Amino acid sequence: MTRGVLEVVLDALPSHWPAAPASSAEFLCAFLPVPSPEFFPPIPVGGTPLLEVPALRRALGMKNLWVKDDTRNPSGSTKDRASFLVVAKAREYGCKTIAAASTGNAATALACVAAASGIHAVVFVPAATPEAKLVQMLSYGAQVLPVAGSYDDAFELCLAACREFGWYNRNTALNPFTSEGKKTAALEIAASLAPESPDVVLVPTGDGVILSGVAKGFADLLRCGLIRRVPRLIAVQPQGSAAIVNALEKNAEAITPVPNASSVADSLVVQAPRNTLQCLRAIRASSGGGVAVSDEAIIRAISELARLTGVFAEPASAAALAGLHAALAKGLVQREERVVLLVTGSGLKDVPAASRAVARPTPIPANLAAVAERIRRDAAS
Numbered sequence: 001m002t003r004g005v006l007e008v009v010l011d012a013l014p015s016h017w018p019a020a021p022a023s024s025a026e027f028l029c030a031f032l033p034v035p036s037p038e039f040f041p042p043i044p045v046g047g048t049p050l051l052e053v054p055a056l057r058r059a060l061g062m063k064n065l066w067v068k069d070d071t072r073n074p075s076g077s078t079k080d081r082a083s084f085l086v087v088a089k090a091r092e093y094g095c096k097t098i099a100a101a102s103t104g105n106a107a108t109a110l111a112c113v114a115a116a117s118g119i120h121a122v123v124f125v126p127a128a129t130p131e132a133k134l135v136q137m138l139s140y141g142a143q144v145l146p147v148a149g150s151y152d153d154a155f156e157l158c159l160a161a162c163r164e165f166g167w168y169n170r171n172t173a174l175n176p177f178t179s180e181g182k183k184t185a186a187l188e189i190a191a192s193l194a195p196e197s198p199d200v201v202l203v204p205t206g207d208g209v210i211l212s213g214v215a216k217g218f219a220d221l222l223r224c225g226l227i228r229r230v231p232r233l234i235a236v237q238p239q240g241s242a243a244i245v246n247a248l249e250k251n252a253e254a255i256t257p258v259p260n261a262s263s264v265a266d267s268l269v270v271q272a273p274r275n276t277l278q279c280l281r282a283i284r285a286s287s288g289g290g291v292a293v294s295d296e297a298i299i300r301a302i303s304e305l306a307r308l309t310g311v312f313a314e315p316a317s318a319a320a321l322a323g324l325h326a327a328l329a330k331g332l333v334q335r336e337e338r339v340v341l342l343v344t345g346s347g348l349k350d351v352p353a354a355s356r357a358v359a360r361p362t363p364i365p366a367n368l369a370a371v372a373e374r375i376r377r378d379a380a381s
């Protein structure tokens with residue numbers, strides 16, 4: 001099992017916010033370890049909106065709440081940020097094939113960005129990966145290897161295959177450019193809110209790489225003096241797959257694996273998270289914490305987020321809102337604080353899960369009387 005992951009340390013960071021937008025090549029070259037914009041994949045990633053969500057603010061009594069809508073990335077998840085940098089590095093190094101193990105989104109993101117760049121992608125996913133993610137990665141033309149086993153099994157197989165066949169490995173929590181790529185989410189949040197910073201960012205967490213990447217982004221900004229402090233980072237995990245939150249609650253240095261990890265939030269299901277050292281360190285250094293949420297709370301959060309913000313999220317990413325409810329209840333977050341929810345993946349990736357939170361209407365006859373009758377009945381119920 002991998003214990004630690006290398007971290008990228010940049011020699012030089014900008015001393016002021018670049019004038020160009022946070023997703024532009026000029027901005028990215030200033031903050032990412034890429035020698036020239038020519039290596040960036042020819043598909044825009046990031047630059048997603050930080051939404052003010054007035055209806056959700058009213059519902060929660062929180063005036064300073066934002067949703068970072070990362071569902072709007074090209075393949076529909078935050079994982080595109082990692083793939084963008086990994087594929088840039090593969091182009092720089094002249095690699096022809098990139099492989100990754102994934103619960104679904106990292107594979108889809110790699111397949112997407114590799115397709116745009118004319119690079120071959122080989123992806124290892126648990127055979128139980130949701131249909132939409134499988135179809136998406138197949139459509140992008142990746143070589144998909146569904147593994148009869150868990151994500152952890154797929155991870156080990158991908159490691160062995162990369163050693164055997166000499167492929168460039170994008171595995172999250174192995175390739176340091178995955179975490180470095182994800183830091184752009186933090187750069188964008190900070191750039192949008194400058195000169196203020198958020199007090200708290202809630203991050204759906206499986207392996208802990210997105211959270212570590214977000215932490216790295218804020219740490220780089222602190223290092224170059226563009227923010228005054230790092231926000232408290234709160235990891236949100238499903239109760240059925242909560243190794244990192246359990247370690248935080250026990251104040252333990254290391255995690256205890258959860259052998260039969262399971263949740264409706266498939267993207268967060270991992271028995272032994274791979275990036276625990278960096279993730280636990282980042283949470284503790286930020287004076288943050290963790291919350292575990294039930295599958296029922298996650299399903300409720302999908303429809304609450306969609307109704308009150310217009311953002312349709314897959315279970316793993318709606319977990320951020322479920323986590324906010326839990327963090328408010330535990331006193332980890334105060335209502336007047338400046339809070340950002342990182343919403344990491346599109347609801348279109350797992351429609352069956354979202355359908356559990358809505359009542360599907362029966363068809364009506366094609367006449368106005370039936371419309372009036374249905375409206376009256378629904379209003380009364």
Ligand SMILES: Cc1ncc(COP(=O)(O)O)c(C=O)c1O
Pocket residue numbers: 077078079103104105106172204205206207208209210211267268314316317344345
């Ligand atoms: C949509 C979504 N959110 C959150 C996560 C958790 O990211 P990490 O495993 O880096 O903690 C994942 C991981 O696959 C994901 O796909």
